[in-house]
Amino acid sequence: MSTQPTGPRRIDITVLPVDVEVDGCTVTILEASKLKLPWDEFQVSCQARCGNLQSQIFHLTYKTPKELAQKLKTEIAKLKYMLWLMGEGELIKRGIVTKISSKQ
Numbered sequence: 001m002s003t004q005p006t007g008p009r010r011i012d013i014t015v016l017p018v019d020v021e022v023d024g025c026t027v028t029i030l031e032a033s034k035l036k037l038p039w040d041e042f043q044v045s046c047q048a049r050c051g052n053l054q055s056q057i058f059h060l061t062y063k064t065p066k067e068l069a070q071k072l073k074t075e076i077a078k079l080k081y082m083l084w085l086m087g088e089g090e091l092i093k094r095g096i097v098t099k100i101s102s103k104q
Contacts, residue, residue: 022072025050025079030057044068048079053088053097055079 017030031045041063048055058075062068082091091097 020072022048022069022076023080025076027072027076035061039063042068046072046075048076049100050076050079050083052100053083053091054100055097056095 016032017028019026019028021027026049028047028049029044030047033043035041035043041061043059043061045057045059047057060068060071060075062071079097082096086094088097088099092099
């Protein structure tokens with residue numbers, strides 16, 4: 001058995017925040033952390049932008065990147081459904097979304 005180093009190790013680092021496109025909206029992943037539980041689980045803080053509307057910050061937990069992608073799709077679908085059901089004005093009134101300027 002060799003005790004010699006096998007060469008440099010690769011470390012992948014994602015610097016946050018990062019924007020991802022999900023079903024026509026932009027989701028900004030603001031923070032990510034590993035939860036101290038008996039199983040491997042992570043938590044992210046996110047904010048969605050659809051057109052000129054921006055959601056409040058929301059949190060998701062996930063175990064795999066595939067699960068995170070599915071949960072982000074679900075959150076965007078819920079936001080779009082609420083927009084269709086209640087309209088932009090009602091969501092702004094309830095504080096669910098805010099209007100952002102087009103200069104950003």
